[in-house]
Amino acid sequence: MAQSKRVEHVSTSTENTGANRIAGKGRLSPAKTVSFTFDGKTLTALEGDTLASALLAHGIHLVGRSFKYHRPRGILAAGPEEPNALIDISRDSARRQPNVRATVQTVYDGMIAKSQNRFPSLSFDVGVANDYLGRFIPAGFYYKTFMWPRKAWDKLYEPVIRSAAGLGIAPKEADPDHYASRFAHCDVLVVGSGAAGLTAASIAAKSGKNVIFVDENASFGGSLLSDSTSRIDGQSGQDWAKNKVTELAAMDNVTLLSRTTAFGYQSHNMVNLVEQITDHLAQPGSNLPRERMWQVRAKKVILATGAIERHLVFADNDRPGIMLASAAQTYLNQYGVTPGRSIGVYTACDSAWHAAFDLKKAGVSIVALIDCRETVNQDLINQANELGIKTMVNHAVTSTSGRLRINSMTVQPVNGENKTVIAVDCLLMSGGWTPSVHLFSQSRGRVKFDAERGIFLPDVYMEECTSVGSCNGTYDLSDAIAEAATATETALGDIGAKARKAKLPKVEDSPSMHGFLIGAAKGAGPDDFVKAFIDFQNDVTAKDIRLAVREGFQSIEHVKRYTTTGMATDQGKMSNMHGLAIAAETLDKPIPEVGLTTFRAPYTPVTFGAFVGHAKGDLFDVTRTTPMHEWAVDQGAVFEDVGNWKRAWYFPQAGEDMHAAVARECKQTREAAGIFDASTLGKIEVVGPDAVKFMNLMYTNPWDKLAVGRCRYGIMCREDGFIYDDGVVGRLSEERFHVTTTTGGAPRVLNMMEDYLQTEFPEWKVWLTSTSEQWAVIGVQGPKAREIIEPLVEGIDLSSEGLPHMSVREGKICGVPTRLFRMSFTGETGFEINVHGDYGRSVWEAVWKRGAPLGMVPYGTEAMHVMRAEKGYIIVGQDTDGTVTPHDAAVDWAIGKKKTDFVGIRGLKRKDLVAEGRRQLVGLKTRQPDYVIEEGAQIVEDPNHPVPVPMIGFVTSSYWSESLGHSIAMGVIDNGHKRMGETVYVPMKDEVIAAEICSPVFYDPEGGRVNA
Amino acid sequence: MLLIHCPYCEEERPELEFAGAGEAHIERPKNMADISDEDFEKFFFIRENQKGLVYERWRHIHGCGRFFNAVRHSVSDKFIKTYKAGEKKPKLTKAEIEAVLPPAKNTPANEPVYTDGAKQKG
């Protein structure tokens, strides 16, 4: 056939979509164009182009610089396996994403694309010096070189290495996009939409079962979209695929997701998908999430993930203009673009021959077709001859030249030295195919090595999945369709669906994928100093692998980490097999004995946004507020986070800092009254005939004699005898207790109670219900507390006789039901008014209206902390840390000495827990009365002791006490209870503070005020 | 994410509804106050924590609220069964155990095996 088939340049209206467009090829409409910029230059593309196809159409191969050597790099692939063409893509300054593979990014109008890892420009990059020094940057170079001097690492080596290496630069602005998440369930999930996937999805869909069908590309069809020869039932592959997809799209039981990558296979058949929704749109609606994370639980998963073509490992195989043969075929058949005008082909696999034929038929010059195999199928040779393609079987490409793009290749016989230099502007290569077993491997399935074909294949399945088509090594189109049909029918049978035996379509003229080469090709070793790349993204060459093995690394996992092969963002999709084969060869072991590295999710990089999903801003975490929250907001309260709760911390008035506000709140509460929101305290209703028995088990205290209407401070331990929680418990009736817990402890206390009840004492008739949020709790404390609430309360005698300290009554306040507790966490006369949540705000305001004229102030958690510390009341978790017993905390009076069982009874008898000299909670009074020690400060006996100074304890609570006019503190000190009056020292940053050990009850030790 | 069969809800539910609760079949001694140091150590501190078949407790905390027990293989993550709290440790059949084993003993699941096509043919 004549060489000079007419080559047409597409000219659509006035715009130039690239000199390398081939008329009549591809599936994009020449009528629809979009414009974008690449490194500042405006270019026109066809709608549907990927960035890679658009750049190639304009003859641009050089798109980046490599990671380590800063070598010029071009577009290597046409799909998600692309290691080189990582581009910074942005819409605006906030919507910018580095390291986007040009081969999967659809071009949209106005897109801004920039190359990365180059300075000052792509064609002139100073970092390229590393390339010339490459001899001196072998595997492990950094480990070996920058060892000395140690100090230079932080100051010099690391900053320089970091700025020279690396890929793109992360954006600094907040991401303005939103992301969605979705849990989904289906009967059959089909991953991959080539012929095998389409067959599987179609059969599964027709059974009536729910099917989710995903493909990472913009269009369904997989390799059929790039295949120009196959006929399926008389139709072209593209038409057959299109018809199948149309059929599926019309079915209610099928969810079709394109641009959706199945990136993770989790336990029990859950597969993670990420769906790209707006990254290809010029003007996405503001309601569209950028991406959606799917978590799909499938009864059966059908993996039809295809295979990825490998490159060949030879000297200088990384110049721009060198690409995978299948990629060129895709650019031609899908996008109507040729990657060059004088193309060389170098292969070990039949499939590249078909790529050459397609290009030649499209009018592109194939200068030479080199195949390193000894013999090649005669049909292919005949076809090449017919097309006028020069073939060189049993030859190899041993080097290339060209600075920013390949301009020639050197060809030698495989078994000879005779060199021929051939001018080319593009070189296509194929080392055969690697089945994509990533998801299968993530599902913990075991692969086996097929030595005849040089591929790892699924062998033992651990999840409910099956592999079909080329990911299962079934390369022949007809076989793949048959395999997919059978496997799907079996899978459907397993889940109880009836599948009619599908009639298999007739397949003709499908291309062969026979032949492969893994490891180094001629001219790349074993003892060469050439750069024959196996991992393009991490700049790992064949000799790096050999060096690693020579230096003693035997396991492929170690070779991987030492050389970094396969550790880049592409996870070695093209390189792993080559690295493994070279390591095996150097070790002189068969490949499976060296082992395959483990595949891990994600299959391709996933944005943080997709993982975060809805959990950002207000939804980052639950923010819990009380019914009175807005009142405190209106009063200008400053809040602190306590667990998920927002609690009013202090209520500053004009001109007050925290110290002044807290001092005022404490003083006013002690002199008049204070109102405090205690709603966040955990509350548990313990109800049933065995309620007392249960309370006796869970708390150290005895409960039998607690009269109805009375309260008791309870201590809860774990079995080890250490304090777990505390709180005031009121007895409402013989069989009903109102238990309170710490704010943060509520869920775990209830969980522990349920655990004992359900698993150790299931026969007990008692039930637990959380009522934390049923009740809003309004604390009113201070000498005027009674006077303030008395007029609002009905049916309860508030006198000290009628309602003594530590008692509870049910009645009404402001006309609504209340559980009114007489109790105090301040040391003053105190009430805790429990009212139903919806009435919390209104009752609070009624109390406020009464109290404010009498001098009542609202106080926050800080003043609450100060006042309780003045009384020596502990806070579990602040004054205790999980190693403090009731005795250590001086609350052992709360242990029922006659009890025969409670949680912690045995733990408390342990030798170490009853030993003398344990660290015990005491009060601390600083010698300088106005000095407030830092909480957490260490305590020593002798500040002049030579370093290291033995620590005898630490400060747990420390405040300024306005009421007492001096600072107060609590701490745990070795043998503290027996050291009253002794002086200890607290070394602070600038001075050493002396403090006297004292009782932790600083205020009203006689307790007259609480009972007033 | 695991799918866990709740013996009270009588169906499989997503792991997000559950909380793990440690090793199963550790009974609190009836005479708790009087046990020896050794028995307390065994009861409170010592756990099997083995690789392989584990008897463990779960709580369907965001479901029916019940504690229950399960037998799971800690490498393959597959459950043999779940059963109600208080029920005896179930007797396992060989078939049940084999069904949850990872592909080969003592090897990571995805470590390859070798089948030389040429050799097999020869």
Place this chain on the structure above:
Amino acid sequence: MPNPARIHPLADRLSAGNGVILSPVESRERISLRADPTTAKALGTAIGLNLPTKPTGVTTKGNKSAFWIGPDEWLLIGPDNGSMAKALEKVGRQVYSATDISHRNTAITVSGAKAVEALNSGCPRDLSLDAFPVKSCSRTVLGKAEIILWRTGNQEFHVECWRSFSDYVWKFLVDATRSA
């Protein structure tokens, strides 16, 4: 003294659009009922409902419903007049626990063509009609909150949660609606 105002935790909220309508459920009487299953019948009779005995079960009579939450736990929801609590007080010698949680819980009605999608943005359960038919109910999770989900129609759900979680649950559903 006039009774104090009752303030609903989700007062004045409404969200509609994109195939999902969210609206707060008005105040209701709610009781957490705990008892041995053998007592269920007597307790049910007292309030005029058969307590469901199977997981995910719901029984409804008029404006009262009983939900199976666990093997010894039911949620009762009825009109906001305390009538169920009063009825239970009259049961007599049965052993059980009834605790008022009318103010602990609140609820949101989620309805519309995309209701399932909105809920599945944060709820890991299979909400297909086969797996979770109308008149089923279950405690589960939505995002980081615990909820009780009750399917009241093919495209209508009652989502029950604790009051301090209701702001989160509401905002989550609004965000989910936006991208449903």
